[in-house]
Each structure stands twice: as structure tokens, then as C-alpha cells.
Amino acid sequence: MRSLWADTAPASPPRRPLPGDRTVDVAIVGGGLTGLWTAHYLAEADPSLRIAVLEAETVGHGASGRNGGWCSALFPASLDTLAEMAGRSAALDQHAAMRDAVGEVGRAAEALGIDAQISHGGTISVVRSAAQLTRARAEVAHARSWGIGEDQLTLLDAHAARERLDAVGTVAATFTPDCAALHPLRLVRGLASTLDERGVSVHEHTRAARIAPGRVTTPHGDLTAGTVVRATEGYTPGLPGHRRDLVPVYSLVIATAPLPPETWARIGLARRETFTDHRHLVIYGQRTADDRLVFGGRGAPYHLGSRVRPAFDRDERVFAGLRATLVELFPVLRDVTITHAWGGPLGVARDWCASVGLDPVTRVGWAGGYVGDGVSTTNLAGRTLRDLVLGRDTDLTRLPWVGHHSPRWEPEPLRWLGINAGLRAMTWADTEERLTGRPSLLARTVAPLLG
Ligand SMILES: Cc1cc2nc3c(=O)[nH]c(=O)nc-3n(C[C@H](O)[C@H](O)[C@H](O)COP(=O)(O)OP(=O)(O)OC[C@H]3O[C@@H](n4cnc5c(N)ncnc54)[C@H](O)[C@@H]3O)c2cc1C
Numbered sequence: 074m075r076s077l078w079a080d081t082a083p084a085s086p087p088r089r090p091l092p093g094d095r096t097v098d099v100a101i102v103g104g105g106l107t108g109l110w111t112a113h114y115l116a117e118a119d120p121s122l123r124i125a126v127l128e129a130e131t132v133g134h135g136a137s138g139r140n141g142g143w144c145s146a147l148f149p150a151s152l153d154t155l156a157e158m159a160g161r162s163a164a165l166d167q168h169a170a171m172r173d174a175v176g177e178v179g180r181a182a183e184a185l186g187i188d189a190q191i192s193h194g195g196t197i198s199v200v201r202s203a204a205q206l207t208r209a210r211a212e213v214a215h216a217r218s219w220g221i222g223e224d225q226l227t228l229l230d231a232h233a234a235r236e237r238l239d240a241v242g243t244v245a246a247t248f249t250p251d252c253a254a255l256h257p258l259r260l261v262r263g264l265a266s267t268l269d270e271r272g273v274s275v276h277e278h279t280r281a282a283r284i285a286p287g288r289v290t291t292p293h294g295d296l297t298a299g300t301v302v303r304a305t306e307g308y309t310p311g312l313p314g315h316r317r318d319l320v321p322v323y324s325l326v327i328a329t330a331p332l333p334p335e336t337w338a339r340i341g342l343a344r345r346e347t348f349t350d351h352r353h354l355v356i357y358g359q360r361t362a363d364d365r366l367v368f369g370g371r372g373a374p375y376h377l378g379s380r381v382r383p384a385f386d387r388d389e390r391v392f393a394g395l396r397a398t399l400v401e402l403f404p405v406l407r408d409v410t411i412t413h414a415w416g417g418p419l420g421v422a423r424d425w426c427a428s429v430g431l432d433p434v435t436r437v438g439w440a441g442g443y444v445g446d447g448v449s450t451t452n453l454a455g456r457t458l459r460d461l462v463l464g465r466d467t468d469l470t471r472l473p474w475v476g477h478h479s480p481r482w483e484p485e486p487l488r489w490l491g492i493n494a495g496l497r498a499m500t501w502a503d504t505e506e507r508l509t510g511r512p513s514l515l516a517r518t519v520a521p522l523l524g
Contacts, residue, residue, distance in 0.1 A: 076415040077328040078258035088277040093294040097123040100296045102281045103304035104128025105137035109264040110455025129280035133261035139417040141357045143347045146171040146251035149444040150426035159473035174449040187263030190362035194344035195250040201242040204506040205351035238341040240402040254359040286435035302438040307418030310379035317481040321418035326369035328413040354499040375492040386416040422479035429454045430476040431461035
């Protein structure tokens with residue numbers, strides 16, 4: 074089954090593979106949001122640059138075209154981790170850059186005439202148990218200790234929470250205005266079209282077999298380039314020399330048929346707020362522009378050897394679990410029709426810290442490890458790579474994630490054992506909390522390993 078996004082985005086023109094050996098200034102491997110934003114900002118800054126994007130399938134084939142459409146200010150590494158890496162002030166700079174990226178995605182889409190159905194409605198995270206309330210209060214207190222005020226993160230009481238989202242058992246919620254819901258594939262395809270118009274070469278069905286300084290090898294020919302950028306996220310382990318840089322973790326999604334106004338009157342999300350709750354195993358949802366609910370979560374297994382296969386995009390057990398959770402949250406959806414179910418791999422670094430960089434000697438650059446927070450972070454990566462490639466020293470190139478090198482993942486089968494044990498632990502932690510009514514001890518033990 075195709076994703077909802079693939080069924081509702083304007084068609085994309087076919088783009089021809091690399092037509093033999095070519096020479097460019099910048100070669101970008103990966104036609105997701107990282108690759109496309111990087112090409113966009115580079116072409117905008119210096120229209121004379123010869124830029125080529127190589128995509129193994131079609132643009133948006135990866136996570137960028139299939140995600141939950143949260144354009145959030147979330148960054149996978151916490152403020153505390155960033156402060157340990159680079160100091161408190163640098164951590165706050167990264168936080169501010171993430172908030173700005175949410176707005177920049179909207180501004181850029183509008184300036185480029187891309188209708189990505191963006192609604193800047195914020196995120197509501199409902200609290201549905203005493204243990205979740207303890208966590209939500211701690212999250213707000215922690216934000217305050219960083220000087221993050223009510224305007225960025227607020228604790229809502231039950232009444233205020235239910236006015237926004239009436240999920241069963243809601244006793245409170247946290248709310249942040251720093252998120253927009255969008256249609257990810259419309260954004261990807263819109264960006265790719267603007268690149269076509271600017272004369273940037275986007276070659277589809279062109280898989281890079283190898284990335285080396287100054288050269289990308291493909292079955293269609295070699296691309297020689299002054300700078301090479303790797304933007305392959307969850308697919309990175311498939312490239313020689315990068316097997317243990319990132320791991321692909323699957324996230325799966327379902328979408329309902331359009332819901333009538335009377336159903337929405339009972340659920341809420343009048344401003345198309347994105348939503349989740351304070352459980353351990355991640356869930357995420359959005360109300361689409363055509364009034365469906367798109368709802369996703371983790372829980373699908375990690376596959377030995379960091380394999381990525383189309384068959385892994387579907388897991389009937391996880392889809393059934395997502396549907397059950399959705400109905401548990403909103404019983405009015407008891408008989409709802411699920412029209413679409415899909416999934417895809419996101420990329421996780423060993424220390425759960427996203428990074429972007431350019432080696433000044435080899436002139437090989439990269440960006441990735443966004444976990445589930447890449448929709449906005451890819452935009453920040455694109456602008457940062459622009460500055461790095463052009464040799465500019467800017468506020469962006471001084472952010473703490475720039476040039477960060479995460480440790481490599483363990484060899485197999487340790488990787489498989491550890492990641493799947495972590496995923497299981499998060500499910501058990503939620504069960505433990507349901508049974509005991511207290512914050513999970515298991516989660517506290519495992520959380521430091523999971524970022
Ligand atoms: C189901 C799901 C839900 C998600 N939900 C959210 C969300 O709501 N909000 C959020 O912020 N983030 C979310 N994410 C994460 C987010 O989508 C990603 O972090 C982001 O899209 C990564 O963009 P990217 O361009 O780096 O990678 P990708 O979009 O994965 O693009 C990489 C591209 O590289 C291509 N490629 C790979 N290898 C090669 C090669 N050798 N040669 C040429 N091309 C190659 C692939 O085909 C792919 O198109 C979600 C991810 C998934 C899977």
C-alpha cells in the first residue's frame with residue numbers, strides 16, 4: 074500500500090539517471106530533504122555553482138517523503154548533552170536555531186510557491202496517568218532551569234488540554250507552539266521542482282555505489298566533484314565504509330479516511346496541532362489538511378546487519394497496535410476506516426546526536442542522525458552545509474552539532490541485541506507504568522542508553 078502522502082501529492086516528473094561521467098562543483102548523494110535543502114540553499118547563494126543530486130530511487134523515496142509531517146523544534150540530543158559537548162550557551166544557540174528552522178521551512182516554502190499544507194499549530198502532548206504527569210512536570214521544570222519560558226513550553230490543566238485535544242483519560246498536557254504540521258511529500262516534490270527550474274541536476278534511479286573524496290561512483294558513470302555531500306540517513310550503512318555510522322530504525326504510520334466535522338468537534342485539533350502523549354514508546358499524530366488523522370509510532374524491530382528492505386515498511390502487528398492505540402485515545406474512531414499504512418527507516422547515531430559537517434581536507438560533507446526529528450533539522454543542515462561548502466564562518470557553522478562525530482555502533486549481533494532490547498524495554502516500561510501507576514524503573518535504567 075502506498076503512503077497517504079504518495080496518494081495525495083501532485084505527480085513528480087520523471088528525472089533521468091546520471092547520463093555517464095560528469096564533473097560538477099558539488100555532488101549530493103540522497104534526494105531527501107537534507108540533499109534537496111542543501112542544493113536549494115547552495116544554488117540560491119551562488120547560482121553559478123554546478124550542483125548534482127543523485128537519488129537511488131525517486132526524490133522523497135526515503136523518510137522525507139513518508140514521515141509524520143511534524144516540523145518541530147525537537148533535536149534528538151538534549152540541552153544537557155549539548156552543554157556537555159559545547160557549553161550551556163552553545164546548547165541554547167542550537168535550541169534557538171531549531172525554533173527558527175520551524176519558521177524557516179514555512180517561509181522558504183511560501184517564497185518558493187510550494188503548497189505543503191503547513192499549519193503552525195504547535196504540539197500538544199497529553200498526560201494520561203500519574204506517572205506521565207510526574208514526567209511532564211519534570212520536563213517543564215527542566216525547561217525553566219534553562220530559561221525556557223511559558224511562551225515556549227507550558228503545562229495545561231485538564232480543561233485547557235481537552236479544549237485542544239480530547240483524548241480519553243487526559244489529566245493535563247504540555248504544549249509548545251514550536252511545531253507545524255505539513256504534507257512532507259508535497260514539500261519534497263515542490264523543492265525538487267524548484268531545483269529543476271534553477272538548473273540543478275537531480276538524477277533519479279542513480280544509486281551511488283561508493284563515495285570518495287572528489288568522486289561518487291555509480292553504475293551509470295562517475296561524478297567528479299570539488300565537494301561531495303552524503304545525505305543518505307537511514308540508508309547510510311549500505312555505503313562502503315559507513316556500515317556502523319548510523320542505524321536504520323523503522324517508524325510506521327497509519328492514516329484514516331477523512332473524518333466528518335462532528336468527529337473533529339469531539340476530538341479537537343482545531344489549529345491542526347500535532348499531538349502525542351507522555352508514554353515512553355514514541356507515538357505521533359497530525360490532523361491533515363483534508364481532515365484525516367495520520368498516526369504513527371515506533372515498535373517495529375531493527376533488522377540484523379542494518380538491512381533496509383521494502384518489506385520492512387509494513388508490519389501488521391505494529392499497524393494493528395497503532396489502530397488500537399488510536400481508538401483507545403479517541404473511542405469515537407471505533408469504526409474508522411484506515412485507508413493507508415506505511416513506514417520507513419530513520420537514522421540514529423550511537424550517541425543519539427544529529428550532526429552536520431564538512432571535512433576541510435577531503436571536502437566530503439554529511440548530515441544526519443536526526444532520529445524522528447528531521448523535517449526541520451534537515452533545513453538547518455541544508456543552510457549549514459551551504460555555509461560550510463562556501464567557506465563562510467557564520468552563527469550556523471558554530472552550532473554545537475557542526476563537526477560532531479558520533480561513535481560508531483557496535484558490530485553485529487551486539488547491535489541487533491541492544492537495539493531490539495531497547496525497543497522492547499520502552500514497550501514494557503509503558504506496561505509497567507500502567508500496572509504500578511508509578512514512573513517506570515525500567516525506563517529510568519534504559520533511558521540513558523536511548524538518548
Ligand atoms: C515513518 C517516519 C515518520 C517520521 N516522522 C517524522 C516527523 O513527524 N517529524 C520529523 O521531524 N521527522 C520525522 N521522521 C524523520 C524524518 O523523516 C527524517 O529525519 C528526514 O526525512 C531525513 O531526511 P534525509 O534527507 O536526511 O533522509 P531520507 O529522506 O531518508 O533521504 C535519503 C535518500 O537517500 C537515498 N539514498 C540512499 N542511499 C543512496 C545511494 N547509495 N545513492 C543514492 N541515493 C541514496 C534514499 O533513496 C533516500 O531518498 C520520520 C521518519 C519516518 C521513517
